[in-house]
Amino acid sequence: MTTFTLHFWLNNQPESVEIPLTATLLDVLRDELHMTGTKRGCGIGECGACTVLLNGQAVNSCTVLALQAQGQKVETVEGLAKGEELSSLQQSFIEEHAVQCGFCTSGMLMSATGLLRQNPHPSEKEIRTAISGNLCRCTGYMPIIKAIEKESKR
């Protein structure tokens, strides 16, 4: 099978990996690099569990062709904490009890991170909009909205 070399920045570290032509960014993160914090929920860009930041923008990594990330910056949930120390957004998620089963959490964190970087003080509506591509079946979203709100006021 033909493979292609993908060089990209993953959480600010250079990374290279040999991949098939039609691999998605999610395939590469999970199956090749074993960065399993990014989750696979639907495979068609509907649930948002696989959300990562591509050049700072939230995208569904299951509908990004991995080779399109050539030379680009990709950020995943694994890049949020500094060692043992959680980011203040992650801390807000703890304080507002925004995590239940946790399967949507990585994607939620990435969508929220993307939002707050572009818009540090969003309205509640802007928060809801920013996570509207991330399905959560446990929390009813309210604790997550509160956590992001809290972070925006820090």
Place this chain on the structure above:
Amino acid sequence: MNQVWIQCEDKNSLLTAIAEPGRVMIAGGTDLLINVRRLAPADKPAQMVDLSLVEELKNIHLEGNMLTIGSMVTYTQLMTDPLIRKHLPVLAEAASQVGSPQIRNRGTLGGSLVNASPAADMAPLWILLKAQVKLESFGKERILLVEDFLLGHQKTMLAPGEVMTEIRCLIPKKSVIYQKIGRRNAAAIARLNGCCLLDRQEDTVKEIRLVIGAATPTPLDLQKDCSGWIDKPWTIERLDEVASQAMRRVEEISGRRASATWKFPAIENLVRRLLLDAWAEGGKQ
């Protein structure tokens, strides 16, 4: 077939790359990769050309009254672009209702037009605006109305070796009303959508443009159906007439299906609502 991956950074190299037969173009990938996922390994694309890095295709500019939008402009870019927000805000509004933030960050206007989904969010607007698309191939280009470009469900005029490079339209003198009906408030496929522009002098109608989408394989232009109104006064009877005419037009094209019990009354209501709101808007200076 040999597997090939080409990333182009300028239009010339792009046109060269796609001149070879068998090359599959990828823009944002939000539609394409869903389709690719379903294919057997042997049927997956073997030779792909990436459009997403061609900066020339990401510009939005205004010359006089002519707005030109690069085909690789994303929905997010459209939503936030100051020119668009100032001169044709309905485009930003419609873009903001597409899919989810993740899809808007990645999905492109050109990709969507080429994918030609009957439920495409922006398509009725392009038709109402009488927008044109520029199709380029090595050493050639042609310009088509979006109306002529879209042929049906995932069918377009795009020929092998051709790429859509830009979409352009004139800024209309009146604002355009847009409405989308989805089953939920985000990440929803349009069950119906539509747009309307109405120019009037006092109580007399001067111009109506009306297009509805997601009801037929390509958006349904109802401008001709409204032509009896021009230079005539606004009446509720005529409003009802146009609404039921819209329903009949859809029935002629798509037939009466099981979904019609909702769709037909909803089409009538949508047409009425668009016209009513556009009438109110048309009175504004």
Place this chain on the structure above:
Amino acid sequence: MFQEIPRVDVKAKLTGRAKYADDLQFPNMIYAAMVRSTIAHGDVLSIDATKALSQDDVLGILTWKDIPGLSNKGKERPVLVESRVRFIGDGIAMVVAKSQKAAREAAKLVEIRYQPLAAVFDVKESMKKTAGWIHGRSNVETIISMQHGHVEDGFEEADVIYEESVSTQRVQHAAIEPESAVAVYQEDHMEVYCPPKSPFNVRRVVAETLDVSVNKVRLISAVVGGSFGGKDYDMSLLASRVALVAKRYQKPCKMTYTREESIMEGTKRHPYQIDYKIGAKKDGTLTGLSVQMVSDAGAYLSKSAMVAWRSCVESGGPYRIPHVKTDISVVYTNQIYSDSLRGFGSPQVDFGLEVVMDGLAERLQMDPLALRLKNALQDGDVHATGQVLSGVSIEKCLLALKDKSDYEQTRKRIASFNRDHASGPYRLGFGIAALHRGEALGAGGEGIDTAGVYVHIEKDGSVIIYSGLSEVGQGCQTMMVRIVSEILGIHSSRIRVTTLDTDYVPDSGPTVASRGTVIAGNATVLAAEELKTKITEVLSQKKWFKKNAELVFQNETITLRHNPEVSVSYQDAIKMVFSQGENLYGHGWWSAPKLVWDWKKGQGDAYFNYVYGACGCEVKVNIETGKTDIVRFVAVHDVGTALNIEEVYGQICGGVAMGIGYGLTEEVQLREGKIINDNFDTYLMPTAMDIGEIEPVILQEHSAIGPLGAKGLGEPVTSIVAPAITNAISDALQSRIVDLPADLERVLAHVKKGDAR
């Protein structure tokens, strides 16, 4: 009120380090993928795997012939079918390959020839079948009844009789994590990693499939990415399938379903058709109720009878009705089978009755809240099961709802909006619903309702909790930490809950019926109390300890109640115990009180306790499109003493969101037995933009039986959301919605002609 404690599993989930089953990797791992039935009813004639086996990386194919033990059991769904397939999705074979993708692609190339049989998709048609049954000699699995008083007398006493037929649709759990399992072959046992809702059932089914005793199967729970009643029998099948492959190839094997496979295989909520007849006096006093139900079990039995029993018992709602007659038929069809789903038979009857209560109120020209308050159960009332009730809080819930929703003002505001905007596209509406719900498994549960928890104090004073109950995201581990920290008077940071491992924890039954808090919580209490006793025994040998003195465990210190001057630190006390050669292993085993149900009479002590709730919903309906927006949702629930109030808030919001999906957009659509909306682009759950403002109102009426006074919560919340929404839509449209979901089509059909203008 307790101090806030963070969730125990939260950090791993926030950093991406939590390992769900599909995240696990083992050396030399192989993968399996299913070949499933493409017809709804028939017999497999032949399986041709030639093409599949010729693909790169493909290792082989397994069928039922490769099962050493049981491939199926009675009316339960088989691990792999021997011949008969009963729905589109039944597992026929497994293709094994070196990668998940290769296995999946090859599975598509396996050719199956069938002898088709007539299939039935409609319950009413299925009931009439005189031949060609799905199981046994009838498609009606069972009819369960409840009879209280004489319903005909009730109707005779009535001034008003109201009849209505309602229906509920098929929905699914749709946990964001698709099912996945890994089996690792070991010399003397099989190790299974998966997200189990009922870990010991999974272990049993794997053992039966492999034909080994249960101690030869070790199930270690992966982090569970949501259950809501799913990942139950589905997980038993999936785990058995990977275990078969692991045994055959003596290598670790993983299988992860795509979302489409998860939807095709995953059990669903039972669709119901219900005919109601209810009688009342002019003043609203209820006199009689008849409820006739048909439940669609799909192609296999699972827990359909248990679900139906709960529906039967709860069919009279939280109301005083002297004469009740309920029958429910459980019927097979050739469709995806139904099983437990958050609410377990409650949402269907709560929807039905609450819609009927509004219909009756309209007929009586009475306010819907007043009608409910008039008939609300009180302490000492006789329930429709014949049981005398205590600890009834429905009236408190309804009054709290009235207060928090600003009921009368809201109604007035809505009426004037609708009057002032009669020519516009929007109508506002307000609707309410109320419920009672039996706690835990009840008398109709399979076996006895028990759980075991071990609490170990280590020599340094740290604590490990071993629980047999699955953490599915609901926070049961945090709940146990709370209890141990309260009873031993120590800081929660000293306590860790281990991963569930069937080798080390007692069988504690399934995480169902919102039973975790009460059943496992009480077991935790017993284990912690045992430790307290052990510590007390050692301390009682001290000089300062007078006979029968009582000790207080608080703030990491143990003090004499009658002389607080005398104290010893928790840390020192632990040292003392170990220095005397004693152990600090606490074992808690709790059985729910014995309950008896007389199946013939349809009466008995169904549950040891009921919980209560009420909710109100304001909607904005677009009468031109049929689109409903939730404006505001007030959810009042009596949760007993809240063990972790922030988590209770999250449970309520989550339950409401799931109920909004049930009410408005969710429906598994089948055509000739085939699911046509098989991913999240067409199966539509609410997003953050669709839930409006959810306002939980938490009542804390101490429970006599729950640990530290707590009550179960997971399911009651979801159960009454849909009727509050449809009652609100009916209020907005002045036309009654009696079927679910209230989607665009259904709502627009209820808009009166000429109204949409």
